[in-house]
Amino acid sequence: MSSQSWTGRARRATLEKFKPEDLLPEEQPAYVASWVYVFGVATIAALVMLIASGLVLTLNGPAWWHTSSVGHYVNSVHLWSVELFFVFMVVHLWGKFWMAAWRGRRLATWITGVVAFMASIMTAFTGYLIQTNFDSQWIASEAKDGFNSMGIGAYFNALNTGQAILLHVSLLPLALGGIVAWHIILVRRKGVVPPIDNDVTIEGSSK
Amino acid sequence: MMKVDPAKKWSGPMRPYDLVKEIVVAIVVIGLLACGLAALFSSPDEKAVTLKSWVTAAPADFAQVATGELAGTTGSAGYGAPYNTAAKGQHFGFIKLQDWAGVRIPINPANSFVVEPLLISNDATAIAAVNTWKAATADQRGKWANAYEGALTKAGDKTTLPDPNNSFGPVPAMIDGLSMMAASGALDGALLTSDSTLPTNFTKPMLFLADSDGYFGALATKQHLGGDQWGVMNETGSWPGQSWLWLFSFWYQIDPFKSSDNADTIIMLIMALLTLALMFLPLLPIIRRIPYKIPVHRLIWRNWYRSPASKQ
Numbered sequence: 001m002s003s004q005s006w007t008g009r010a011r012r013a014t015l016e017k018f019k020p021e022d023l024l025p026e027e028q029p030a031y032v033a034s035w036v037y038v039f040g041v042a043t044i045a046a047l048v049m050l051i052a053s054g055l056v057l058t059l060n061g062p063a064w065w066h067t068s069s070v071g072h073y074v075n076s077v078h079l080w081s082v083e084l085f086f087v088f089m090v091v092h093l094w095g096k097f098w099m100a101a102w103r104g105r106r107l108a109t110w111i112t113g114v115v116a117f118m119a120s121i122m123t124a125f126t127g128y129l130i131q132t133n134f135d136s137q138w139i140a141s142e143a144k145d146g147f148n149s150m151g152i153g154a155y156f157n158a159l160n161t162g163q164a165i166l167l168h169v170s171l172l173p174l175a176l177g178g179i180v181a182w183h184i185i186l187v188r189r190k191g192v193v194p195p196i197d198n199d200v201t202i203e204g205s206s207k
Numbered sequence: 208m209m210k211v212d213p214a215k216k217w218s219g220p221m222r223p224y225d226l227v228k229e230i231v232v233a234i235v236v237i238g239l240l241a242c243g244l245a246a247l248f249s250s251p252d253e254k255a256v257t258l259k260s261w262v263t264a265a266p267a268d269f270a271q272v273a274t275g276e277l278a279g280t281t282g283s284a285g286y287g288a289p290y291n292t293a294a295k296g297q298h299f300g301f302i303k304l305q306d307w308a309g310v311r312i313p314i315n316p317a318n319s320f321v322v323e324p325l326l327i328s329n330d331a332t333a334i335a336a337v338n339t340w341k342a343a344t345a346d347q348r349g350k351w352a353n354a355y356e357g358a359l360t361k362a363g364d365k366t367t368l369p370d371p372n373n374s375f376g377p378v379p380a381m382i383d384g385l386s387m388m389a390a391s392g393a394l395d396g397a398l399l400t401s402d403s404t405l406p407t408n409f410t411k412p413m414l415f416l417a418d419s420d421g422y423f424g425a426l427a428t429k430q431h432l433g434g435d436q437w438g439v440m441n442e443t444g445s446w447p448g449q450s451w452l453w454l455f456s457f458w459y460q461i462d463p464f465k466s467s468d469n470a471d472t473i474i475m476l477i478m479a480l481l482t483l484a485l486m487f488l489p490l491l492p493i494i495r496r497i498p499y500k501i502p503v504h505r506l507i508w509r510n511w512y513r514s515p516a517s518k519q
């Protein structure tokens with residue numbers, strides 16, 4: 001019955017690929033026992049803080065934090081969440097590199113991770129552009145030369161604050177959220193990569 | 208050692224693991240950490256500058272740069288794409304992305320920053336001067352503006368100069384008028400609203416402001432934000448900035464990039480290439496084997512490797 005309908009195909013391509021206990025399992029392989037595994041989750045937690053503090057800033061408009069002490073504090077939370085977010089992400093990236101965590105058909109997990117990294121950099125950059133203070137003016141005037149030199153300066157105009165605001169609060173966070181969700185679904189789908197010394201595909205991996 | 212295919216589902220021993228508890232605890236701990244850091248270290252907020260604050264703080268610099276816009280000697284007057292055709296723009300070998308993209312945000316600094324704003328002012332003297340300017344040949348205008356720019360630069364901190372030899376034409380009156388307009392704040396408004404009455408686009412006033420090394424550039428250097436001061440990743444004061452841009456910033460500190468006219472293009476292309484390399488790192492020969500050769504993984508999985516289960 002369900003054979004050729006688009007709806008049936010969509011279900012088979014998505015929902016039926018996952019068993020509930022794969023998405024939210026209560027057990028992990030015994031080797032998932034290292035502080036390195038904490039950094040992916042820590043990155044998500046910092047992202048949650050970023051979105052929460054960013055929403056408060058958004059609801060009050062871009063100039064609020066210059067005049068309100070509450071606003072300035074929320075801006076500080078937003079800034080420190082960004083710093084933590086990147087520290088955690090970079091440790092996570094190096095961890096996954098030393099674990100060669102792309103083994104066993106996990107290339108897409110690695111690539112979505114790198115795309116998340118790039119999307120984060122662009123999101124942070126547009127955030128710096130919309131501080132509406134001296135730092136944002138200076139960054140915009142320097143960055144425009146970089147974009148212009150690549151022929152994209154008219155489409156992404158660092159001096160156009162309105163454009164930067166819209167990119168930072170809508171398009172880029174949505175894209176980042178989507179790519180992170182994809183990244184995590186891939187991890188759950190494939191399961192956590194086994195240790196290198198137990199990998200039958202690597203010669204001389206055990207002593 | 209037990210050997211498994213990493214592409215297959217793990218069939219070895221398991222341990223209890225509470226994912227939901229882990230993420231909830233992480234959000235609470237990191238939330239507290241972020242709130243604590245924010246309370247301890249706050250965040251920087253150096254006030255934005257305007258054409259008004261520029262002419263107030265450095266009137267002679269303003270007069271020189273404004274005259275430079277008329278003479279065509281400033282950064283934006285000689286920029287090229289996407290603003291004008293004054294230069295070919297940056298390139299890397301035959302790759303001329305800037306030039307190929309063409310003029311998309313047309314800006315003629317002499318007209319946009321000086322002539323047009325003065326025409327909407329109430330300053331009869333300045334408007335008369337602008338009309339003289341407009342009636343003159345391009346050659347004549349260039350002579351006036353260059354002569355006055357040279358004289359102002361020589362005079363150092365003078366904001367206006369007499370014209371004993373009759374060589375400056377209407378330029379001093381135009382620059383005096385523009386300085387007055389800027390001091391009142393009207394010039395900021397005029398440049399901002401020239402395209403839209405409810406503006407969110409600061410391209411024109413920012414391009415004009417950025418032509419000033421003496422004020423705008425000097426403020427940035429004081430805050431260690433210059434391009435040769437790792438400025439791309441720094442923040443005003445002593446706060447951490449976009450430190451993740453360190454590699455991007457790094458190239459601007461060294462030759463041959465530091466002294467290249469095409470530094471931006473070359474560095475952007477290098478970074479694009481390195482990004483692709485990172486993305487496809489698992490496919491790169493040699494590099495993808497580094498984690499096998501330098502066994503940091505023994506440290507990461509040391510408890511597991513030590514456990515009897517890993518050896519079965």
Ligand code: HEM
Pocket residue numbers: 036037038039040041043044047089092093096101102106109110112113114116117120180183184187191192193
């Ligand atoms: C917004 C940024 C990111 C978030 C929120 C994130 C989150 C996560 C989480 C929660 C996991 C599972 C737990 C763990 O192994 O730590 C994971 C796994 C993984 N991440 Fe990321 N990640 C991000 C960026 C990256 C980057 C930049 C890379 C590498 C270039 C990367 C590569 C991987 C890989 C290969 C795995 C699979 C690990 C395995 O199977 O053991 N991720 N990520």
